[in-house]
Amino acid sequence: MLDYHHLSITFGDVEAAKAVSFSVRPGEVVAVVGESGSGKTVTAMSAMGLLPRKAEVTGEIVLGGRNIRQLTNKELRELRGNEIAMVFQEPMTALNPVHTIGWQLVEAITLHQDIADPKQKAVELLTMVGLDRPEQRLKQYPHELSGGMRQRVMIAMAIACDPKVIIADEPTTALDVTVQAEILDLLRELKDRLGTAIVLITHSMGVVADLADRVVVMYRGEVVEQGDVEDVLIRPGHDYTRRLLAAVPRLGSGSRQAEAATEPVLKVRNLVVSFAGQRAVDDISFEIGKGEVLGLVGESGSGKTTAGRCTVGLQKPTHGSVELFGQDIARLSTRGMRPLTARIGMIFQDPASSLDPRMTVAECVAEPLVLHKAKNHKERITELLDAVELGSVTRDRYPHELSGGQRQRVSIARALALDPDLLIADEPTSALDVSVQASILELFLDLQRRLKFSCLFISHDLAVVDMLANRVAVMHKGRIVEQGSRADVFGDPREQYTKRLLAAAPVPDPVEQRERRVSRG
Amino acid sequence: MARYLLWRVLQAAVVIFVVTVVVFFLLHQIPGGPARGILGVQATEDQIKAFEHAQGYDQPVPIQYLHYLGRLLQGDLGESFQLNQRVADLIGARLPKTLVLTVLSTLVALLVAIPLGVWQAVRRNRPTDYLLSALTLLIYSTPVFLVGFIFIIVFAINAAWFPVEAPQADTVAGVFADSQALVLPVLTGAGVVLAVFSRYLRSSVVDNLDEDYVRTARAKGASEARIVTRHVLKNSLTSLVAMLGYYLPVLFSGALVTEKLFNYPGMGLLFWNAAQTSDFPILLGVVLIISIATVTGSLLADVAQALIDPRTRRVKA
Numbered sequence: 001m002l003d004y005h006h007l008s009i010t011f012g013d014v015e016a017a018k019a020v021s022f023s024v025r026p027g028e029v030v031a032v033v034g035e036s037g038s039g040k041t042v043t044a045m046s047a048m049g050l051l052p053r054k055a056e057v058t059g060e061i062v063l064g065g066r067n068i069r070q071l072t073n074k075e076l077r078e079l080r081g082n083e084i085a086m087v088f089q090e091p092m093t094a095l096n097p098v099h100t101i102g103w104q105l106v107e108a109i110t111l112h113q114d115i116a117d118p119k120q121k122a123v124e125l126l127t128m129v130g131l132d133r134p135e136q137r138l139k140q141y142p143h144e145l146s147g148g149m150r151q152r153v154m155i156a157m158a159i160a161c162d163p164k165v166i167i168a169d170e171p172t173t174a175l176d177v178t179v180q181a182e183i184l185d186l187l188r189e190l191k192d193r194l195g196t197a198i199v200l201i202t203h204s205m206g207v208v209a210d211l212a213d214r215v216v217v218m219y220r221g222e223v224v225e226q227g228d229v230e231d232v233l234i235r236p237g238h239d240y241t242r243r244l245l246a247a248v249p250r251l252g253s254g255s256r257q258a259e260a261a262t263e264p265v266l267k268v269r270n271l272v273v274s275f276a277g278q279r280a281v282d283d284i285s286f287e288i289g290k291g292e293v294l295g296l297v298g299e300s301g302s303g304k305t306t307a308g309r310c311t312v313g314l315q316k317p318t319h320g321s322v323e324l325f326g327q328d329i330a331r332l333s334t335r336g337m338r339p340l341t342a343r344i345g346m347i348f349q350d351p352a353s354s355l356d357p358r359m360t361v362a363e364c365v366a367e368p369l370v371l372h373k374a375k376n377h378k379e380r381i382t383e384l385l386d387a388v389e390l391g392s393v394t395r396d397r398y399p400h401e402l403s404g405g406q407r408q409r410v411s412i413a414r415a416l417a418l419d420p421d422l423l424i425a426d427e428p429t430s431a432l433d434v435s436v437q438a439s440i441l442e443l444f445l446d447l448q449r450r451l452k453f454s455c456l457f458i459s460h461d462l463a464v465v466d467m468l469a470n471r472v473a474v475m476h477k478g479r480i481v482e483q484g485s486r487a488d489v490f491g492d493p494r495e496q497y498t499k500r501l502l503a504a505a506p507v508p509d510p511v512e513q514r515e516r517r518v519s520r521g
Numbered sequence: 522m523a524r525y526l527l528w529r530v531l532q533a534a535v536v537i538f539v540v541t542v543v544v545f546f547l548l549h550q551i552p553g554g555p556a557r558g559i560l561g562v563q564a565t566e567d568q569i570k571a572f573e574h575a576q577g578y579d580q581p582v583p584i585q586y587l588h589y590l591g592r593l594l595q596g597d598l599g600e601s602f603q604l605n606q607r608v609a610d611l612i613g614a615r616l617p618k619t620l621v622l623t624v625l626s627t628l629v630a631l632l633v634a635i636p637l638g639v640w641q642a643v644r645r646n647r648p649t650d651y652l653l654s655a656l657t658l659l660i661y662s663t664p665v666f667l668v669g670f671i672f673i674i675v676f677a678i679n680a681a682w683f684p685v686e687a688p689q690a691d692t693v694a695g696v697f698a699d700s701q702a703l704v705l706p707v708l709t710g711a712g713v714v715l716a717v718f719s720r721y722l723r724s725s726v727v728d729n730l731d732e733d734y735v736r737t738a739r740a741k742g743a744s745e746a747r748i749v750t751r752h753v754l755k756n757s758l759t760s761l762v763a764m765l766g767y768y769l770p771v772l773f774s775g776a777l778v779t780e781k782l783f784n785y786p787g788m789g790l791l792f793w794n795a796a797q798t799s800d801f802p803i804l805l806g807v808v809l810i811i812s813i814a815t816v817t818g819s820l821l822a823d824v825a826q827a828l829i830d831p832r833t834r835r836v837k838a
Contacts, residue, residue, distance in 0.1 A: 048739075048740055050736070050739055050740065077742045077743075077744060078742065079742070080739065080740055080741065080742035081740060081741035081742035081743075082742055085740065085741075086737070086740040088733060088736070088737060088740075090733060093732065093733035093734060094733045094734055094736070094737045095734055095737065096734040096737075096738070096752055096756070097734070097756070097830075097831070097832055098755045098756050098759065098829075098830065098831060099752075099755070100831075107738075107741065107743070107751075108741045111741055111742050111743060112742060141831040141832070143831070143832045154737075157737075157741065
C-alpha cells in the first residue's frame with residue numbers, strides 16, 4: 001500500500017532520514033517510534049509530498065503503485081486528503097480558528113468528491129467519530145470544542161474521502177490519558193471498519209502497544225529495528241530499543257512507602273481558588289511531612305498547577321489557608337515571605353522558557369544565592385553542578401546551547417541552590433524524551449534521598465509519580481478525590497475516577513495492554 | 522458585551538475630556554494670543570486689552586476653561602473671530618468633505634495594499650518582494666507634502682492629466698461631480714497609509730502561512746491559491762480591520778496636509794488657516810472632533826474585531 005525504499009532526506013548538512021525502508025499493508029497499523037530528532041515525522045510527512053522546499057530527497061515513496069516523488073503538484077494535491085490523509089498532534093492549532101467545523105469538513109469532502117449534499121456527509125462523518133449532536137457541531141468553531149472533540153473532528157476530516165492511508169502524527173500526545181484511550185479506541189474501530197492503513201508516529205511506547213501491529217524504531221535518522229509489535233516490544237533485538245523500553249516509567253514499579261507522620265512543612269486547609277466565579281480549586285486539604293514526596297496527579301484543568309502556585313504564594317487563595325513551616329502565609333507581607341521562599345525551590349515544566357536566555361548556567365544557578373545573600377557562590381555553584389551531573393564545561397554556556405535534559409538539570413541545580421526544605425516540581429519531565437526523563441527522574445530520586453527535602457510533585461503521568469512519591473493525591477475538577485499512600489492509591493484505588501485514570505494509562509507491553517483494554521470494556 | 526461597551530464609552534469620555542483640558546491650556550501658552558492674530562500687528566496695546574476683556578481672555582485660564590466647558594456641554598462650540606461664523610456650522614460644512622477624502626483614500630489604499638501584501642507574502646524573500654518592499658517603504662518615508670508636490674508636478678503640471686487644485690464645491694455632491702480634480706488628493710492621502718497596510722498584511726499572511734491549520738489545509742489537498750484566499754486571508758484581514766481604527770488619526774493628519782496642498786476646503790484646511798491666526802474656537806472645535814473620532818475609531822476597531830473573530834465573540838450558553 002505504502003512503501004518507503006531507501007529514502008534519505010537532508011536539510012543542508014543535516015541528514016534527517018538515512019536510507020529508510022519499510023512498508024505498510026492495507027488495514028495495518030505501523031508505528032514509527034523514536035525520540036525527538038529521530039526523523040520519524042519528516043519520514044512520514046514525505047509521503048504527503050509536504051516537505052519544506054529546502055529538503056533534498058533521494059529514494060522512493062510508493063503509494064498504491066505510484067512513486068510520489070515523480071508526481072506533479074496537481075497530482076499530489078489530488079492525492080492528499082483523498083488517498084492519503086493526516087491527523088496532527090495539536091488539534092487546537094491544526095484547525096482554522098475563523099471557520100466553522102462544518103466549513104472545514106465540507107471543504108475536505110468537496111475538494112475531492114462531487115456529491116450533492118456534502119453537509120449530510122459531514123454529519124455522517126461526525127457521527128462516525130462519535131460526536132454527539134453533529135448538526136449543531138457543524139456550526140461551532142474549533143475553540144468551542146474540547147481537545148478530544150477537536151481531535152475527533154480532525155479524524156473525521158482525515159476519513160472524509162476514505163483514504164487508503166492515514167498518517168497520524170502524535171495524535172494523542174496533547175490529550176489527557178482518558179481522552180487518549182478514547183481516541184485510540186476510535187482509530188482502532190475506524191481502521192477495522194474502513195480497512196485503512198495507519199502510520200502512527202509516536203514517542204509513547206504505551207500507545208504503540210495499544211494500537212500498532214508492527215513497529216519501526218528510528219534513531220538519528222536510521223531505522224534500527226522493525227518487526228511485529230510483540231517481537232519488538234517484548235523481545236527487542238536492537239540495543240537502542242532495549243534502552244528506550246527500559247526508560248519508559250511503568251506503573252507498579254514504585255517501591256516507596258508512606259513515612260511515619262512528622263511535623264508537616266506544608267499544610268493546606270480547605271483551599272479554594274475561583275477565577276471569574278469558576279472554582280479552579282475546590283476545597284482541598286493536604287499536608288506534606290518532612291522529607292516526604294507527595295505526588296499531586298490529575299488531568300489538564302484539574303487544578304493541580306493552581307494548587308501548587310498557592311502553596312508558594314504565587315496565587316492568592318479565595319478561601320482557605322496555606323501554612324508553610326508552621327506560618328500562615330496569608331498573614332505575611334511580601335518582605336515577611338522572603339525568608340520562607342529561601343527555603344522553597346521550584347522546578348517548572350519547560351526549562352527552555354523558565355531559564356533566562358541571557359544568563360549563563362552559572363549565573364542562573366547563582367541567582368537565588370545572590371538574592372538571598374548567601375556566601376561562597378563559586379564553590380556552591382561547582383557543588384550544585386556536580387550534584388546534577390553537569391560538567392564544569394557547561395558553566396559558561398547559555399540555555400540555548402544546552403539540550404532539554406541539560407536545561408532541566410540546571411533548573412534543578414537552581415532550585416536546590418539554597419538547600420531548600422521544600423521543592424515544588426510542576427511537570428518537570430513532561431517536555432523531555434523518555435530516555436532523558438528516566439535519567440532526570442533517577443537523579444531527582446537520588447538527590448531527594450540524599451538531601452531529604454520534602455516535595456510536592458505535580459504530574460499527569462501516573463507512572464512517574466509511582467516511581468517518586470511516598471503519598472499520592474488525585475485531583476479531578478478542582479477537588480482531591482482520593483489521597484493516601486502510593487501503594488494504596490495505585491495498588492488498591494477506592495474511587496471510580498482513580499480506577500479510570502489507572503486503566504486509561506497504556507502500558508508498553510502489547511499483551512498486557514490488550515488484557516487491560518478488554519477488562520476496561 | 523453591553524457592559525463592555527458601556528465601560529469603553531465611559532473610558533472614551535474621560536479621554537476626550539482630558540484632551541480638551543490639555544489642548545485648552547496649551548493653546549493659551551502660545552505667545553501673541555488670539556487678539557494679536559485678529560487685530561493685526563498694527564493694533565495698539567489698548568485695542569488688544571479691550572478685545573481680550575470682551576472675549577474674557579483676561580480672566581485666569583482655569584476660569585476660561587470652565588466657561589468653555591459650560592458652553593460645550595450645551596453644544597456650543599463658540600464663534601470664529603476671523604470668519605465671524607459659528608464653529609459648529611463651519612465644521613459641519615467641512616467635515617463631510619474631509620470624510621469623503623479620507624474614506625476614498627483609505628479605500629484606494631486598501632484596494633492596492635491587500636493584493637500587494639498577499640502577493641508579496643506568497644512570493645516572500647524573492648527579488649520582486651524586496652523591490653516592492655523598498656518601493657512602499659520609500660513612499661512611506663517620504664513626507665506627505667513632498668508626495669503631493671511630486672504628484673502635482675508630474676501629473677498636473679507636466680502631464681496635465683488632472684487639475685492642480687482639488688474640487689472647490691461646497692457640497693459633497695459637488696465634490697463628486699468634479700471627480701477628476703479629486704484624483705490627486707485621494708492618491709496623496711492613500712500614499713500615507715498604503716505602505717503601512719501592505720507591510721502589515723504581508724507579515725500577517727507570512728505568519729499565518731506558517732500556522733498549523735495551513736499545514737492541515739495542504740494535507741487536505743487544497744491548492745496554494747485556495748489556502749491564501751479561503752484560509753489565510755480571513756485571519757489576516759481580522760487584524761487589519763483592527764488596525765484601520767487605530768490609523769484614523771494618521772489619516773486625519775494626512776488630510777490636514779493634503780487639504781492644504783490641494784487647497785481642498787475641508788476640515789484640514791480650516792484647521793490650518795485657524796492655526797495661522799490663533800483662531801482659538803476653531804482650533805478647539807477641530808481638536809475635539811478629531812479626538813472623538815480617534816477614540817470612536819479604536820472603539821469600533823475593537824468591537825469589529827470582536828465580531829469578526831469567533832474566538833472573541835461571546836460563546837453562546
